[in-house]
Amino acid sequence: MEKVQGEMEIERWERSEEISDAEKKVIQEIWSRVYANCEDVGVSILIRFSCAAKGLWAEPTHVVGKNNSNEDLEVFFVNFPSAKQYFSQFKHMEDPLEMERSLQLRKHARRVMGAINTVVENLNDSEKVSSVLALVGKAHALKHKVEPIYFKKLTGVMLEVIAEEYPNDFTPEAHGAWTKMKTLIYTHVTAAYKEVGWAQYPTATL
Numbered sequence: 001m002e003k004v005q006g007e008m009e010i011e012r013w014e015r016s017e018e019i020s021d022a023e024k025k026v027i028q029e030i031w032s033r034v035y036a037n038c039e040d041v042g043v044s045i046l047i048r049f050s051c052a053a054k055g056l057w058a059e060p061t062h063v064v065g066k067n068n069s070n071e072d073l074e075v076f077f078v079n080f081p082s083a084k085q086y087f088s089q090f091k092h093m094e095d096p097l098e099m100e101r102s103l104q105l106r107k108h109a110r111r112v113m114g115a116i117n118t119v120v121e122n123l124n125d126s127e128k129v130s131s132v133l134a135l136v137g138k139a140h141a142l143k144h145k146v147e148p149i150y151f152k153k154l155t156g157v158m159l160e161v162i163a164e165e166y167p168n169d170f171t172p173e174a175h176g177a178w179t180k181m182k183t184l185i186y187t188h189v190t191a192a193y194k195e196v197g198w199a200q201y202p203t204a205t206l
């Protein structure tokens, strides 16, 4: 049977970026700590999501569970204001504190973390990984109509936040493993976008 473009994309990824068993272990060990703080880290990631671009996040002070500052939220949406356009309940909010309380943001944080948790738990089951990320990709393309480039940004921010929150665990080896994890998520998600015929891909840049 002829392969669709998405499948070829994933095959290419599998050849070049295979995550070794040792790297899977490193990812799973760090993730178990991250996931124990699921909601706080998830909210931090989503808040930071759009922080870096304008340099407003030059000196991060955020500590999980301690300093959910409104500065975080302000920076998040100031840098990529269009990210908030996708969220019906807070797209018109300007007050960072109000946004921080947004149940929709917290709900999405939990969902993002839950989906990544399933991927991490199933790193040895490539079919499960593909199916979870294909569902995420298709829903965000068809239902939420999110530009796929935001996934690159969000997964990059995920790495930054994890590196800052768990500096002792985030060795160069861990960094390498998590970079592959980031690529894995993005490759599968964008393959799903292509599969459903997302027209804009990959012209947008952030």
Ligand code: HEM
Binding pocket: 083, 086, 087, 088, 104, 107, 108, 111, 112, 113, 115, 116, 136, 139, 140, 143, 144, 146, 150, 151, 154, 155, 185
């Ligand atoms: C690794 C990255 C991400 C994961 C794992 C993820 C996961 C999810 C999941 C599991 C849901 C709920 C099920 C569904 O409706 O599809 C969801 C909903 C949603 N996601 Fe994401 N997402 C990610 C990134 C993004 C990004 C980058 C955006 C926008 C910039 C976004 C916007 C949305 C919106 C608007 C909803 C619906 C929210 C609602 O109904 O309240 N997601 N996401």
